[in-house]
Amino acid sequence: MTQTAAILRTGRKFDQVLRGAREVFLADGFEGASVDDIARAAGVSKATLYSYFPDKRLLFTEVAQTECKRLAENVISMIDDSKPAREVLTIAATQLAAFLVSDFSQQVFRVCVAERDRFPELGMAFFEAGPQNGQRHMVEYLEKAVEKGELAIEDVQIAAEQFSELCKVRIWTKAALGIQTSFSKSEIDEIALQAVDMFMARYGV
Amino acid sequence: MTQTAAILRTGRKFDQVLRGAREVFLADGFEGASVDDIARAAGVSKATLYSYFPDKRLLFTEVAQTECKRLAENVISMIDDSKPAREVLTIAATQLAAFLVSDFSQQVFRVCVAERDRFPELGMAFFEAGPQNGQRHMVEYLEKAVEKGELAIEDVQIAAEQFSELCKVRIWTKAALGIQTSFSKSEIDEIALQAVDMFMARYGV
DNA sequence: TTGTATCTGAACTGATCGGTTTATAGTTTG
DNA sequence: CAAACTATAAACCGATCAGTTCAGATACAA
Numbered sequence: 222m223t224q225t226a227a228i229l230r231t232g233r234k235f236d237q238v239l240r241g242a243r244e245v246f247l248a249d250g251f252e253g254a255s256v257d258d259i260a261r262a263a264g265v266s267k268a269t270l271y272s273y274f275p276d277k278r279l280l281f282t283e284v285a286q287t288e289c290k291r292l293a294e295n296v297i298s299m300i301d302d303s304k305p306a307r308e309v310l311t312i313a314a315t316q317l318a319a320f321l322v323s324d325f326s327q328q329v330f331r332v333c334v335a336e337r338d339r340f341p342e343l344g345m346a347f348f349e350a351g352p353q354n355g356q357r358h359m360v361e362y363l364e365k366a367v368e369k370g371e372l373a374i375e376d377v378q379i380a381a382e383q384f385s386e387l388c389k390v391r392i393w394t395k396a397a398l399g400i401q402t403s404f405s406k407s408e409i410d411e412i413a414l415q416a417v418d419m420f421m422a423r424y425g426v
Numbered sequence: 427m428t429q430t431a432a433i434l435r436t437g438r439k440f441d442q443v444l445r446g447a448r449e450v451f452l453a454d455g456f457e458g459a460s461v462d463d464i465a466r467a468a469g470v471s472k473a474t475l476y477s478y479f480p481d482k483r484l485l486f487t488e489v490a491q492t493e494c495k496r497l498a499e500n501v502i503s504m505i506d507d508s509k510p511a512r513e514v515l516t517i518a519a520t521q522l523a524a525f526l527v528s529d530f531s532q533q534v535f536r537v538c539v540a541e542r543d544r545f546p547e548l549g550m551a552f553f554e555a556g557p558q559n560g561q562r563h564m565v566e567y568l569e570k571a572v573e574k575g576e577l578a579i580e581d582v583q584i585a586a587e588q589f590s591e592l593c594k595v596r597i598w599t600k601a602a603l604g605i606q607t608s609f610s611k612s613e614i615d616e617i618a619l620q621a622v623d624m625f626m627a628r629y630g631v
Numbered sequence: 632t633t634g635t636a637t638c639t640g641a642a643c644t645g646a647t648c649g650g651t652t653t654a655t656a657g658t659t660t661g
Numbered sequence: 662c663a664a665a666c667t668a669t670a671a672a673c674c675g676a677t678c679a680g681t682t683c684a685g686a687t688a689c690a691a
Contacts, residue, residue: 234667234668249543250540252457252458253457255647255648255649256648256649256650257647257648257649265668265669266668266669266670266671267649267650267651267669267670268651268652268653268668268669268670269667269668269669271649271650271651272667272668276649276650277649277650331539331540331542333603334535334536334539334540334602334603335455335536335539335540337536337603337604338604341604344603344604344605345603345605347603348599348600348603348605352599376620379595379596379620382595382596383592383595383620383624386591386592386594386595387588387591387592389591390584390587390588390591391584391587394553394557395553397539398538398539398542398549398550398552398553399542399543399546399549400549400550400553415581415584415588418628419588419624419625419627419628422624422627422628423623423624423627423628438637438638439637439638460677460678460679461678461679461680462678462679470638470639471638471639471640471641472639472640472679472680472681473638473639473640473681473682473683474637474638474639476679476680476681477637477638481679481680482679482680
């Protein structure tokens with residue numbers, strides 16, 4: 222699983238190839254990206270590319286795994302206990318909403334959905350690294366807040382899921398369908414505010 | 427826009443072609459579907475197919491538009507005033523949640539996302555026929571409920587969007603990523619219940 | 632029966648793409 | 662310098678696919 226197959230991870234041009242592949246795959250998906258395009262984007266000959274990666278699929282999964290790891294790291298550290306719940310949630314909602322409609326997040330999601338049948342394990346990897354990972358942190362925070370008596374939640378798991386879902390309102394679907402691709406700070410803030418208002422109405426003390 | 431180009435809508439085999447195209451496109455996406463496959467699925471020769479549709483793109487957009495219209499019709503009539511708000515919302519939430527994770531809805535969404543760059547107008551058509559159309563009905567209902575004093579909502583538009591978003595909690599992302607493709611009635615009911623609970627906590631009188 | 636329109640199947644074109652090979656040239660190391 | 666390694670460009674192969682062509686089959690109307 223960790224070492225999918227015989228991939229030379231050494232060599233001067235390895236990272237260069239990977240960067241080119243990342244760029245083209247995220248832009249065009251798996252089928253849409255031609256190996257020639259990738260080689261060109263990487264500034265490397267096709268033969269060199271094939272000396273590092275035995276085939277296109279393996280190159281793709283390598284890129285996808287790397288991206289999922291980056292995603293996981295990005296999600297962490299959105300939460301800071303000490304402050305009052307409403308404030309913490311507002312900050313988290315704002316950052317989450319902004320992240321959810323970011324180019325990066327959208328491209329990864331798009332490739333996962335588009336390539337779902339060709340790479341069934343990809344959706345799972347993305348889900349664990351992204352949504353599930355973020356929700357785990359959220360659950361931890363909510364539990365502490367409940368202990369402190371700041372919130373009253375029966376089912377913290379579903380509360381966490383509802384919270385992240387509320388951060389998608391109005392903006393996420395539009396981004397996913399390509400209807401609107403950039404969002405102003407005030408649009409984001411408005412959604413975050415509405416999300417927190419609803420969350421606190423339900424779970425506030 | 428309505429009449430994308432020269433398409434013969436008459437002829438014995440027109441609907442037959444369209445049905446075959448629907449089947450294959452929804453299953454395989456745009457690139458994944460070969461014209462030969464479509465012709466075979468439609469029980470028609472490729473020459474006949476091309477006598478109705480000048481090219482593959484046009485055939486695809488025709489299918490997509492037709493599907494979006496069907497989608498719109500399905501969304502309507504989920505709402506019945508006379509009953510108390512909580513009951514109406516629960517029924518609507520249950521039906522909406524079930525619809526959102528249905529094979530049909532998922533496949534259409536998937537193709538829209540995957541083919542976003544190739545057909546920018548497709549996402550828009552889907553959005554208008556699906557989410558936006560459904561929300562328009564929801565807004566109408568919410569306005570009446572506010573008038574009757576059953577609900578207290580400042581911004582009915584965002585309330586409607588929050589409502590449909592809450593119906594996706596836990597199930598929708600999993601379905602989109604192919605992690606879980608079928609959902610039990612009790613899973614759906616649980617999500618609907620949680621959605622209504624939260625909605626009523628925020629907007630109930 | 633004859634004429635007309637539609638449909639069929641199969642072959643074909645031209646283009647793209649994944650993947651391989653080859654002949655060549657630069658770089659490193661001893 | 663020479664051997665070993667690494668990279669390159671370009672040609673090439675086999676497969677797939679969109680779209681065309683065409684000779685003949687089918688159906689139907691006068």
